Amino acid sequence: MSDLVWGPSEETRLVAIRADLASVSTATACHLLIAHGWRNAYMRGLLPLRELGLGTRLVGRARTGRYLMRRRPEVPLDPVARRVSPEIVLIESLEPGDIICIDALGVPTAGIIGDILSARILGRGAVAAIIHGAVRDAPFIKEVGLPVFAAAVHPSHSGRDLVPVDYDRPIDMAGCQVLPGDIILADDEGALAMPLDLAEYIAAHGPEREALEIWIRGKVAAGGSIHEYYPPGPEKAAEYMAETGRQAPAVSPRPEEI
Amino acid sequence: MSDLVWGPSEETRLVAIRADLASVSTATACHLLIAHGWRNAYMRGLLPLRELGLGTRLVGRARTGRYLMRRRPEVPLDPVARRVSPEIVLIESLEPGDIICIDALGVPTAGIIGDILSARILGRGAVAAIIHGAVRDAPFIKEVGLPVFAAAVHPSHSGRDLVPVDYDRPIDMAGCQVLPGDIILADDEGALAMPLDLAEYIAAHGPEREALEIWIRGKVAAGGSIHEYYPPGPEKAAEYMAETGRQAPAVSPRPEEI
Amino acid sequence: MSDLVWGPSEETRLVAIRADLASVSTATACHLLIAHGWRNAYMRGLLPLRELGLGTRLVGRARTGRYLMRRRPEVPLDPVARRVSPEIVLIESLEPGDIICIDALGVPTAGIIGDILSARILGRGAVAAIIHGAVRDAPFIKEVGLPVFAAAVHPSHSGRDLVPVDYDRPIDMAGCQVLPGDIILADDEGALAMPLDLAEYIAAHGPEREALEIWIRGKVAAGGSIHEYYPPGPEKAAEYMAETGRQAPAVSPRPEEI
Amino acid sequence: MSDLVWGPSEETRLVAIRADLASVSTATACHLLIAHGWRNAYMRGLLPLRELGLGTRLVGRARTGRYLMRRRPEVPLDPVARRVSPEIVLIESLEPGDIICIDALGVPTAGIIGDILSARILGRGAVAAIIHGAVRDAPFIKEVGLPVFAAAVHPSHSGRDLVPVDYDRPIDMAGCQVLPGDIILADDEGALAMPLDLAEYIAAHGPEREALEIWIRGKVAAGGSIHEYYPPGPEKAAEYMAETGRQAPAVSPRPEEI
C-alpha cells in the first residue's frame, strides 16, 4: 500500500548529493525549479517554529502521511489500534535522513504532533518534521531539537478534528504535491519538494549559481550597480572568472539549457 | 488499488433504502448524524450550479477521485496516457446510481469538469457530480441535465494548476471525509456523506422525523407557538397521534437512543 | 435585562415614517447616513435567500439576539430549559413590525433558524429575519414567506457550534452595530440599521433625493451626460424644478446641512 | 497621460473579428490562452449581476480606470472638480463597443458605480462594465440593460473608502492584468482580457475548436465514451470529417503549433 520506491541505488544517489544540495538556498533552488517549469515546489506558509540560522539547510527523503476530517466520534485511545494507526506506523518506520511530511489539510484547530512525537521522530533519526496544519506543545517542541515546520499552533490533540488515513502516498503540502521518496530541501525560508533527479540537477548546478550570487552580493554591497552586476555583463563575467577562476552561469537560464 | 468494497449485498441494501432516504432533507439527516456524533458529514460550500427544486433529493454511491497541485510542466494531451489517467478511468467506470466526488483541494482557479465530462458522467448513469473545487463551461453544464455541485467556476481546464492522482480512495470534500462506497444524500442545501449503515439508520428514522417536522411547520404556520409545538409537549404529541396515527419521535433524540 | 426602550411614543413615530422610509433605497439611505458620519450602518454580506423584487423595501424595529460558541457538550433538548432559552423568548416576544436580528458571529457551520422558526417568526408578525451566520432548511424557508437574510446555509442545527446567550442587547451584525429598537431598512441590496431619529431624517429627506435620482437616471438614460446631470448644474436644476415643481436637493450634501 | 493606443487600424481589426470571437466561449478561449502560456487572462470572481443567457458573449475594447484607498476626508461634491475626476472623464470618453474595467482593489465596502453611472455607460454605447470591487444600486442596475460584472454589492458610494486616481493605464482586475486597448471576451462564466493579436488568434482558431467540442458533446451525450471521443482518436476524427466536412483541430494543441 506504500508508494515509496527506494532502494540502495536511490540511497547512494542521495548520499552523493546531500552536501552539495545543502549548500543551495531554497531561493536559488526555487528559481532553478521554476526555470524547469516546476512552479509548485514550495510549501507555502510552513515555516520553522524556531529559526534554524543563516546558512543552515536541511536535506532529506520525504516520508508522507495524510489526515482527513474526523467522521466518527472520538473513542478512548486503544493501544492495539494505535499500533497500526497510519501515523504511528509511519513514525516508527522512519529511517535516518527522512523528513516526515504530514498533510493535515492545513487545519489550524488540532495539533498533529506534540513534544513526545517530535522526540520520537528525532529519535528515529529524522532530519525534520513538516506539518501542513498545526502542532501542539510548541513551547516544548522548540526544546526537543527537531526542526519542526508548521502552519499554526493549537493546544488540542489531532483527534479533535482529524484522523490519520494513510501514509507513503502522494499528499498536498500547502500547495505543493509531495510524493514519498521526494527530496526535501528546507531552510529558514521554508521547504521545497522535488524528485531525486531534479535534486541531482539542483545539486549539480545550484552551488555555482549560489557562488555567483554571493559574489554579486559582495560587489553590489561594495557599490556596484544592478546594471553592471545583476546579471553580470560580459565585462563583469570576466571579472568573476578572473577573481574566482569560475565561469559565471546564466542567472536566469534559458529553459532548454537546463 | 481501489478501496471500494461493494458487492450485491451492498447494492441490495442501497436499493432497499433509496426511496426512504430521498424523502429526508439534508437538514433533518444532518441533525440525526450530529446526534450520533458525526459532526462533519456536510460538504461545506459545495452547492448546485442550478437549483434542483424543493423536495428534490439525490441519493447515490460515492465514487471518489483526487487531484493534487501540478508538479511538472503541462505537456500536450497524450491519448494513451489519458486512457489510464485516474479521472478518466474513474468516469468510465461509473455505474448507474453513482455520485462522483472529486477532491480538487478546493482550488478555485482550474475547472475540473466541463460540459463534455459532465455529459459523459450523466451518460454512465451517474446521479450527480460533486467537485471540491471549480468547474468550467458552467453555462453549458446547466444544460446537460446532470446535477453538478461545486465551490466555484473558472474557465480554465484542470491542468492549469492540478493533476489527478488516484481514485476510489478516501478524500476530503470541503471538510467532509468521504470514502468510496459512502452513501451521498444531496439537495439544494448541499450534500452529506455517510457509510451505508448510517444511511440505513437515516432511512429508517428520518422519514418519521421529517413527517413530524412538516406537521409542526403546519401548526406553527397556523399560529402555534414554539413553546407548544417545537418540540411538541405531551398534549401536542397526543394531537399528532390523533391526527396522523403516528407516534411523535423525539425532535432531539438522546444520543444513546440512536 | 433588556436594553429595549420602546413605548407608544416610539411606536407612533415609527408608524409616521414607515411609508416614507420604505420609499428610499438602501443605497440612497446609506449615502445620507455616511454624509452624517455613520459609516457602518450596513450589514455586509447578509443578503436575502430569495429576491424581494425591485422596489420592495422592508422597514421594522430591530429585536436582537446573540449566540456565542458552545462550551458544554450538547445535551438532549429539555423543553423546560428551552422555554426560557434566549432565542425562544425573543421569538415568542416578537411583535408585529419587528425585524429579528441574530448575531451568530458569522459562523457558517451551524444553521440558526430553519423553516419552523421562520414560520413562527412570520406568525408573530415580524417583517423579516436577518442572521449574521447561517440558516438551515433554506429550500423550505424560501417557501415560508418570511424574508430571511443570511450569510450562508448549512444543514446542521445551531447547537453544533453555538448557543444563545442573550437578547435585546447590542450586537454585531456583520460589521454593523445594532441596538434593540433600531430601525431597519432592507431591500435586495441588504440591510441598514439606524436609530429612530436618523430614520426620521432619512424618511424626511430620502424621498426627495430618491425622486431626483430617478429623474437623473431618466435623463441619463435618454442620453444626458454626467457632466450636465449628475449632479445637476444650475440649468438642469431649473429643468428639474420646471418639470417636477420640486427643488433639487444636493446630491452630496454638506455635512452641516444634514 | 493615457496609455491607450488605438487607431483606425485597430478598430478595423476588431470589427473583423468581433463576430468570430463572440462565437467562442470563455472556457474555450481560456484553454487556448493557457496553451500559449497566458495563465492569468481571467478576472476571478467578477460575475454578471444578472445572467446573460447561454451563448451570449460580450466582446469589446478595454477602457481602464483605477481607484485607490481614500486619503483625505471626503468633501462635498464639487461639480468643477468632478468634471475632471478620472472616472467621469473616462465614462464620458467611452466609445461604442468599449468595455469599462475598473480596478477598485476588490474592496467590498464601497460601490463604484450605481444605476445612474450604469445608465450613462450604456448611453455612451459601452458593451459592459466590469468592476474589481463592489457596485451599489444593484437591484436598479439589473434593470438598466447594461451587463455589469462585479465582486460584491454594497449600498455606499465609492467615496466611503476609495478615490479615483487615473484611467487608461494598466490595472489589476482580480488577478488579471488589463491594459487599455485589450480585447475583452465575457460570458456567464466571467471575463477574459487579451491583446488584439491574441484575440485575432482566438477568433481564427476558437470557432473550429468550439464546433468540435459541440460535436463531441453531442456524441458523448448520445453514449460515446471519453476514450473514443475526447479527444477523438483517428477513427473519430474521420467521423468528424465525414459528418461535418471539417478537419478536427487538436483539443490540446502543442504549444509550438499555436
Next chain:
Amino acid sequence: MSDLVWGPSEETRLVAIRADLASVSTATACHLLIAHGWRNAYMRGLLPLRELGLGTRLVGRARTGRYLMRRRPEVPLDPVARRVSPEIVLIESLEPGDIICIDALGVPTAGIIGDILSARILGRGAVAAIIHGAVRDAPFIKEVGLPVFAAAVHPSHSGRDLVPVDYDRPIDMAGCQVLPGDIILADDEGALAMPLDLAEYIAAHGPEREALEIWIRGKVAAGGSIHEYYPPGPEKAAEYMAETGRQAPAVSPRPEEI
C-alpha cells in the same frame, strides 16, 4: 449589569488551585477539556506579543469587555464620559489576579489598548491582557511588563472603528466563549477559558498527566518507541510506578472517568 458572580468562596477556591493549575501546560489542559466535551476552550490566534518562556503559565480570573463597530462619528475625548466608559470602568475595577479579556470582534484595524492602558492594567494587579483584536504601541507594550496576547498590531486608537459597549458579560474570544469569572490558563501556546469547577478538575488531574508526559518524553528522547511508551503499556506503566512511585493515569481517559 455585571454577570460576574464572585465571592470569598470563589476566591478561596481559586487560591487553592492556582499553583497546581499553573503547572499544567495549555496542551495538556486542552486535551482534558476536550475529553470532557469542551471543544472550544481555546482562543485561536491570540498569542503573546513577547514570549513568556518555557514553563511560564498564567492563571487568573476572567474580566470581560466588549467592543462593537462604531456608529456615530468620533467626538473629542470627553473626560466625564470617559469616566463611565465601559472599558475604563472595567480597567479601573480590575483586582489582583485578574486577566482582562476584550472582545473587539477580531478587528485588525484599531488598537484596543496601548502602552498606557497596559501599564494601568498591570498597575491594578492584573496578570495579563488578552485582546480579540489589535493592540497599538506594541513596541512599548513589550517593555511594560504585562503579558499581552492579541491577534494583530495596528497603530490607530480603538475609536477609528470600534466603541466599547459593556463589560463583565459573556463574550467571544476568537472562537471561545468567555464568561466573567471564568478561569484563564495561558502560556506561549495561547489561552484557555473554563469555569472554576473545570479548573479545579484540571488542577487536580492535570499535574499527574503532565508528570507522566514528561516521563514519557524522557523515555522517548532516550530511544523508547511510541508503541511501548505512548501510551505506556502495562509493563511501562509498572516501570513508571517503579521509578516515580506514581500510578500512570490514562493518557486519553474514557469520557465517563472524567
Next chain:
Amino acid sequence: MSDLVWGPSEETRLVAIRADLASVSTATACHLLIAHGWRNAYMRGLLPLRELGLGTRLVGRARTGRYLMRRRPEVPLDPVARRVSPEIVLIESLEPGDIICIDALGVPTAGIIGDILSARILGRGAVAAIIHGAVRDAPFIKEVGLPVFAAAVHPSHSGRDLVPVDYDRPIDMAGCQVLPGDIILADDEGALAMPLDLAEYIAAHGPEREALEIWIRGKVAAGGSIHEYYPPGPEKAAEYMAETGRQAPAVSPRPEEI
C-alpha cells in the same frame, strides 16, 4: 511619466523635520492623522523582517513601484530589457533618504526583492524597503542591514507571477494610498505614509504629545489611575506643567484645532 514632484524646497523641508518626525511613534502619528480625517495612512500587515528595536524610527521620501500579474510567458532575462525595466530604473534612481515602496498586490507567492536588490537599495542610500507582497532570500536580507518590511516570504523570484509596470506613480500599499514624494514614518509597529505638509504638522505637534504620553505612562506605571491621568484633568495638567515646564496638549484634539 513620473509623478514625483520634488525639488530643493521639498528637500529642505524634509531635512528640517526629519529628526522631530523620527521622535514620534507611529502610534502617536497615526492618532493625529486620524484626528485630521486621514483614516488610511497605515500599511496594514507590512512588518519588518527583523525588529528595529524600541524607539528606532525610520523617516524617508516615498519612491513607488508597481507590479501586476504576469500576462506573457516568462522569457530568459534580457540584460537590455532589464536596463529599462521599471523596478530596476527605480532602484538605480534611488537617492539617499528614500524609502522604496513596492505595490505587488499583496501576492504572497513571488518574492519581489532578495538579498542582492536589498543590498543595492541600501547601497543607493535608501532608508528602507517596504513591499506589499513577498520577499525572497529573507534569511540573507536580515543580514544586509537594510530594514525591509513585507507581508510574506516566498523563495521564488517575482517573475513567477508578477511583472513590474511603472514607478513613481500612486500605488496601494496594503490599504494605504502612497504617492511618490510622500513622507514615510516607520517603526516596529509598521509604516505610515503622508504628504509633506502633514508630516510637518506631525513633526511640529507629535513630539509634545509623545512627551506627554511618556509622562503619563510613568505616572500610571507608578500607580496613577486612568481617571486622573489619561487624559490628565486640570490638576494633573498642572502637575505636568510643574514637572516639565510644558503645557499639556489635548490627548484627543478637536479636529478644528489641528
